[in-house]
Amino acid sequence: MIKVLNLFLLFNCANCFISHLNKKCLSNIKMNNALLDNNDLPKFSKIKSEEIEEGINFLLEKTEKDFEEYEKSLNGDVTYKSVIEKQEEILFPLEYSWGIVSHLNSVKNSEELRNVYEKCQPLIIKLFNKMEQSKPVYDALNSLLEMNDLSDIEHRIVDTMSKSMHLGGVGLVNEKKKRFNEINLELADLSTKFSNNVLDSTKEYELILTNKGDIEGLPDSALALYSQQAVQAGNKDSTPENGPWRITLDIPSYLPVMKHLKSSEIRKKLYLAYITRASEGKYDNTENIKKILGLRKELSNLLNFNQYSELSLSKKMASKVKNVNELLNLLLDKSKPAAKKEYDRLKEYYLLISLSQLDELNSWDIPYWTERLSEKELGFKEEDIRPYLKLDNVLEGLFKLAKFLFDINIEEVLTTDNIDVWHKDVRFFKIYDSKTKEYLASFYLDPFSRPENKRGGAWMNSCLGRSKVLDKKPVAYLICNGSPPVKSEEGNIPSLMTFREVETLFHEFGHGLQHMLTEVDDGPAAGINNIEWDAVELPSQFMENWCYHKPTFTSFAKHYKTDEQIPDELFEKILKQKTFMAGNGMCRQLYFSALDMYLHNDLNEEDDILEVKSKIAQKFLAKQPLNEDRFLNSFNHIFSGGYSAGYYSYKWAEVMSADSFGAFEEIGLENEKEIKELGKKFRKTILAKGGGTHPTNVFKEFRGRDLNSDALLRHNGLL
Ligand code: ZN
Numbered sequence: 001m002i003k004v005l006n007l008f009l010l011f012n013c014a015n016c017f018i019s020h021l022n023k024k025c026l027s028n029i030k031m032n033n034a035l036l037d038n039n040d041l042p043k044f045s046k047i048k049s050e051e052i053e054e055g056i057n058f059l060l061e062k063t064e065k066d067f068e069e070y071e072k073s074l075n076g077d078v079t080y081k082s083v084i085e086k087q088e089e090i091l092f093p094l095e096y097s098w099g100i101v102s103h104l105n106s107v108k109n110s111e112e113l114r115n116v117y118e119k120c121q122p123l124i125i126k127l128f129n130k131m132e133q134s135k136p137v138y139d140a141l142n143s144l145l146e147m148n149d150l151s152d153i154e155h156r157i158v159d160t161m162s163k164s165m166h167l168g169g170v171g172l173v174n175e176k177k178k179r180f181n182e183i184n185l186e187l188a189d190l191s192t193k194f195s196n197n198v199l200d201s202t203k204e205y206e207l208i209l210t211n212k213g214d215i216e217g218l219p220d221s222a223l224a225l226y227s228q229q230a231v232q233a234g235n236k237d238s239t240p241e242n243g244p245w246r247i248t249l250d251i252p253s254y255l256p257v258m259k260h261l262k263s264s265e266i267r268k269k270l271y272l273a274y275i276t277r278a279s280e281g282k283y284d285n286t287e288n289i290k291k292i293l294g295l296r297k298e299l300s301n302l303l304n305f306n307q308y309s310e311l312s313l314s315k316k317m318a319s320k321v322k323n324v325n326e327l328l329n330l331l332l333d334k335s336k337p338a339a340k341k342e343y344d345r346l347k348e349y350y351l352l353i354s355l356s357q358l359d360e361l362n363s364w365d366i367p368y369w370t371e372r373l374s375e376k377e378l379g380f381k382e383e384d385i386r387p388y389l390k391l392d393n394v395l396e397g398l399f400k401l402a403k404f405l406f407d408i409n410i411e412e413v414l415t416t417d418n419i420d421v422w423h424k425d426v427r428f429f430k431i432y433d434s435k436t437k438e439y440l441a442s443f444y445l446d447p448f449s450r451p452e453n454k455r456g457g458a459w460m461n462s463c464l465g466r467s468k469v470l471d472k473k474p475v476a477y478l479i480c481n482g483s484p485p486v487k488s489e490e491g492n493i494p495s496l497m498t499f500r501e502v503e504t505l506f507h508e509f510g511h512g513l514q515h516m517l518t519e520v521d522d523g524p525a526a527g528i529n530n531i532e533w534d535a536v537e538l539p540s541q542f543m544e545n546w547c548y549h550k551p552t553f554t555s556f557a558k559h560y561k562t563d564e565q566i567p568d569e570l571f572e573k574i575l576k577q578k579t580f581m582a583g584n585g586m587c588r589q590l591y592f593s594a595l596d597m598y599l600h601n602d603l604n605e606e607d608d609i610l611e612v613k614s615k616i617a618q619k620f621l622a623k624q625p626l627n628e629d630r631f632l633n634s635f636n637h638i639f640s641g642g643y644s645a646g647y648y649s650y651k652w653a654e655v656m657s658a659d660s661f662g663a664f665e666e667i668g669l670e671n672e673k674e675i676k677e678l679g680k681k682f683r684k685t686i687l688a689k690g691g692g693t694h695p696t697n698v699f700k701e702f703r704g705r706d707l708n709s710d711a712l713l714r715h716n717g718l719l
Pocket of ligand 1: 507511537540
């Protein structure tokens with residue numbers, strides 16, 4: 001029951017979250033509750049917080065009743081329509097309305113909404129867990145698979161649903177089933193404990209600086225933050241200029257110290273606190289790690305897998321541990337020598353400038369000296385680029401690129417024209433095929449950061465998915481947290497983006513394209529539904545590459561006051577930044593991936609986890625972590641997120657996206673006619689086929705050959 005899983009799994013990339021839901025129309029329920037009106041786009045402004053609980057409870061009850069009747073109907077002959085399409089219809093109202101509540105919870109949070117959300121969520125999880133272990137549905141899916149009259153797409157949908165239910169324990173009976181459910185509850189509990197320990201031990205720590213001499217090197221923005229944190233902690237007299245300054249282990253607070261604070265002693269203190277989070281006292285995760293790994297193995301054994309890695313990979317594109325390790329080793333061969341060279345150069349620079357008597361760089365000095373070397377070698381600051389990146393120009397450039405590559409026209413619809421939105425800054429766009437003029441999809445864009453009630457990061461989410469049964473075309477939410485326009489004495493300054501914000505916009509737009517340009521009519525496999533976890537970041541990372549494509553970038557990078565194009569030398573510096581210390585960056589990601597895989601595949605009960613960690617670090621890293629390092633104790637991705645035996649997915653998808661972009665580079669990006677042809681092919685394969693075809697086959701159809709990691713290495717300057 002893939003949709004059930006999709007409802008709760010968020011795919012997180014570094015700064016992106018995407019999740020997905022499917023939908024259909026329901027007309028015979030209480031239409032006075034705006035949340036339950038699912039005929040068209042959501043009526044955001046008419047949804048009242050106090051009506052949400054009532055609405056969701058109504059839908060929960062209705063879905064449960066409909067599902068029970070549906071189970072009974074599966075007694076006799078079954079067809080794709082009576083099993084899959086019927087289920088899609090039954091689940092749509094709840095998924096649609098809950099999708100809106102989750103969306104509002106992320107972009108327009110309030111205490112009231114958060115309370116309702118927390119009240120309803122466990123009920124929804126409970127219902128979906130119950131449906132996932134439905135024996136009648138499981139039997140019906142397997143009958144369909146035996147009948148052999150399904151189309152390829154239908155077969156893949158039924159097969160994934162059946163596998164997913166199998167992994168949900170539907171096939172187990174008696175003691176085994178009891179134990180399976182026990183383990184799942186215990187794992188859910190441990191995962192919450194794990195992330196709470198990380199959170200609480202992060203929160204518990206503070207470093208107060210009171211001496212002006214101690215803050216040397218810190219930028220004004222960091223001092224403002226540290227003073228604000230001091231005020232919040234009760235030190236009402238703190239000012240950015242005179243302190244006291246309160247530093248915490250949250251990343252936005254931690255990083256400026258590591259990168260800019262002159263005092264190595266203070267950096268050391270903060271660094272040691274950071275790498276030992278959740279490793280001692282009441283927030284210690286050491287035992288939780290052992291318990292989680294042990295229970296995961298037991299759970300896998302109940303489902304007849306030898307190791308948890310096999311369970312995890314059974315639903316991923318890589319499919320076998322061997323394939324993952326091959327990729328990691330291949331990338332390591334190229335990046336480790338580069339990482340060593342980069343590290344030696346950094347050390348040399350450090351010894352020269354700091355006149356240090358040491359012959360080694362301390363771990364807590366690395367971010368600081370990396371930053372100094374970067375300033376020297378690249379010679380520009382983020383702020384130098386910002387005036388050239390006005391949001392409206394960037395959007396215009398992005399839409400022009402999309403038209404050129406994929407033959408689509410994107411037109412803005414003013415929200416005053418009956419488009420209901422959740423905030424005045426939200427914009428709404430419609431996509432048409434530029435040849436046939438057919439309406440294809442629409443999307444909301446919520447571009448700016450609103451720390452008071454909007455979650456950080458960026459993500460694409462589905463508002464509506466394409467579906468023949470539900471008669472729906474796709475609608476997406478593209479959510480960014482970019483720099484808002486500023487009012488100043490000189491007048492209003494429009495939204496000026498950082499380079500990273502532009503990349504993020506392209507990234508989310510890439511996810512959106514796959515959601516919106518899908519040509520699959522079956523809801524459960526349309527757009528990003530049913531796509532393997534390790535393949536879903538292909539279109540998003542593919543789109544990021546265009547930010548480094550000179551004609552594309554310079555087409556929109558124009559000074560907001562003078563319209564002057566960004567100077568060539570500034571663009572060259574951006575290019576150079578992409579590969580700066582890239583070997584070390586790559587090795588670090590490979591190290592995390594390999595360690596995650598080893599823990600879920602090779603670990604024996606008698607193994608010492610710290611020894612294992614240090615052995616893998618020896619192999620993967622140019623600079624060894626300190627003995628005190630306990631980063632596993634705060635590795636949320638694999639102990640409380642969805643990345644267990646799956647951290648490698650980041651690199652896997654990056655190989656695919658780089659290799660796809662490589663096809664465009666091979667033609668020569670200046671050969672417009674051929675590039676256009678290839679763009680059309682990308683649309684008809686990668687963007688159109690969604691989760692209806694295995695990603696290996698889709699990729700091969702686009703690329704004409706199997707996956708190859710050369711392009712990724714080349715883009716990182718490692719080939
Ligand atoms: Zn993403």
